[in-house]
Amino acid sequence: MRKTLQECINQGRSPFESRLIKLENLEEILQHSDDPVILYGAGGTCSEVLKRLFKRRILPFCITDSDPLKSGTSILHIPVLTPEDAIQKAGPNAICIVAIWSAATFYHEFIDRLNSIGYQRIYFLDIDFRPRLLPQEWVEDVRQNETMLLHIMDKLSDDKSKKRFEGFIYSNLTSKLNHCGVLGSYKSLDGDILHNDLISVGNQDVLVHCRNGFKDDNEKYLCTIAKMKEAYLFEPTWAGRTKTKEYLHQNNSDQVMVFPYLLGDQEVETDYVEKIFFSRFIDQEEYRTASAHSIRLDMLAEEIHPTMLHLDMSGKHIEALHGAQKMITENKPLIILSGFLFVSEVINIIQAFPQYSFSMRYFGGITMREGYTLIINANEG
Known part of the structure; x- marks a missing residue:
C-alpha cells in the first residue's frame, strides 16, 4: 500500500484512474468480442x-x-x-461496466465484492458529461507533504484507519473522486457518523457540536441529537441556526441549545472559511471568507460536561481544541473532527496533539472528500 501511495502522490493522481474506461475504449473492446455487457448502477446516471x-x-445484456x-x-x-x-445469466466472461458516481469512494471494496461472486472483467466508466474542476492547490498540498503523510499514516491506530487515510489522500488527487452524488450523498463505508464501530450514541450522552459552514442536514443526524441527554450546538451561520432551530422546535427538543458562535482559542472576532453554495446539478461547491465571534469552550467547562465533541470546521480544528483543553481533560469526551479542505489539516492536528490516539473512518458526504472523519479517543491520551 505504501509503495502505491507514494507513486500516486508523485504522479499527482489516484490509482482509481487506471481502472477508468471511456466509451470509445469500450466500443473498441466490443468490436473484437461478443461477450455480454452488464451495466452496474441503476441510479440517477443510468438513463444518460x-x-x-x-x-x-x-x-447491455442487463443492468x-x-x-x-x-x-x-x-x-x-x-x-x-x-x-x-x-453474472449467473450473462456468464463469467461478461464485461461489467460500473457507472455510478460513488464507486470511486469505495472501489477496493467494490471490486472485492464483485470478484467474490464471479465477476472477472470490471471497468469503471469515465463519466465525463458532468465534469468537475479540481482545485490545483489540493493536489499541491498532497505532493508537498508526501513525507509527512506517510509518517502520519503510521500513527493511526488501526488498519482500517490507514486504509481510510489512503482514500482521503486520493480524494485530493483527482476530480474523479470528488463528484457529488446525483440523487444524494456518497455512500458511507463505516456507518453513520454517530453510530459505527467507534462511536455509539445513547440517550445519556452530552454533545458539543460546532461547524463553520451551512449545509443541508441529514435529518437522521438532528434526530439523533434530539434524543440525547443534552446537546450544545455552535452555529455561526444564520442559515445553519435557522434550519436547526426549526427542526428542534418541531420536535420539542428543549434539551438542545444553539449558540451563534464559532469555537476557538480566543474570545475575538475571527475570520473563517464558510461553505456557501452547493448544487447537485452543476456539481460545484464554493467557499468564502466570513467572520464570527469565537469563544473558548473552556469558558463553559463548569456548566457543560460532554461525552462527545464534534468539530466540523474547515481549518479551525486546532484552535477549537486548544480552547477546550480543560473540558477535554476533565471529561475525556470522544472527539470527532470533520470538514477538512486539505490533507495538511490532518497532519497539523496529529502533530499538535501527540498525546492522543487517532482513528479515521468514512461516513459519507456530499462530495467524497467531506466524508473522511478523524476520531480521537481522549481516554487513551
Missing part, C-alpha cells in the same frame, strides 16, 4: 449512460445494482437484476 451506449450501438428493490424493474427497456443473477 444508456443513451450514450445506444448511440454507439452498445446494448445490475446493489439495491435489491431495483431488481425486477427496467430502465429504457433494459432489465435490472441483482448482481448475483446478472
Whole structure:
C-alpha cells in the first residue's frame, strides 16, 4: 500500500484512474468480442449512460445494482437484476461496466465484492458529461507533504484507519473522486457518523457540536441529537441556526441549545472559511471568507460536561481544541473532527496533539472528500 501511495502522490493522481474506461475504449473492446455487457448502477446516471451506449450501438445484456428493490424493474427497456443473477445469466466472461458516481469512494471494496461472486472483467466508466474542476492547490498540498503523510499514516491506530487515510489522500488527487452524488450523498463505508464501530450514541450522552459552514442536514443526524441527554450546538451561520432551530422546535427538543458562535482559542472576532453554495446539478461547491465571534469552550467547562465533541470546521480544528483543553481533560469526551479542505489539516492536528490516539473512518458526504472523519479517543491520551 505504501509503495502505491507514494507513486500516486508523485504522479499527482489516484490509482482509481487506471481502472477508468471511456466509451470509445469500450466500443473498441466490443468490436473484437461478443461477450455480454452488464451495466452496474441503476441510479440517477443510468438513463444518460444508456443513451450514450445506444448511440454507439452498445446494448447491455442487463443492468445490475446493489439495491435489491431495483431488481425486477427496467430502465429504457433494459432489465435490472441483482448482481448475483446478472453474472449467473450473462456468464463469467461478461464485461461489467460500473457507472455510478460513488464507486470511486469505495472501489477496493467494490471490486472485492464483485470478484467474490464471479465477476472477472470490471471497468469503471469515465463519466465525463458532468465534469468537475479540481482545485490545483489540493493536489499541491498532497505532493508537498508526501513525507509527512506517510509518517502520519503510521500513527493511526488501526488498519482500517490507514486504509481510510489512503482514500482521503486520493480524494485530493483527482476530480474523479470528488463528484457529488446525483440523487444524494456518497455512500458511507463505516456507518453513520454517530453510530459505527467507534462511536455509539445513547440517550445519556452530552454533545458539543460546532461547524463553520451551512449545509443541508441529514435529518437522521438532528434526530439523533434530539434524543440525547443534552446537546450544545455552535452555529455561526444564520442559515445553519435557522434550519436547526426549526427542526428542534418541531420536535420539542428543549434539551438542545444553539449558540451563534464559532469555537476557538480566543474570545475575538475571527475570520473563517464558510461553505456557501452547493448544487447537485452543476456539481460545484464554493467557499468564502466570513467572520464570527469565537469563544473558548473552556469558558463553559463548569456548566457543560460532554461525552462527545464534534468539530466540523474547515481549518479551525486546532484552535477549537486548544480552547477546550480543560473540558477535554476533565471529561475525556470522544472527539470527532470533520470538514477538512486539505490533507495538511490532518497532519497539523496529529502533530499538535501527540498525546492522543487517532482513528479515521468514512461516513459519507456530499462530495467524497467531506466524508473522511478523524476520531480521537481522549481516554487513551
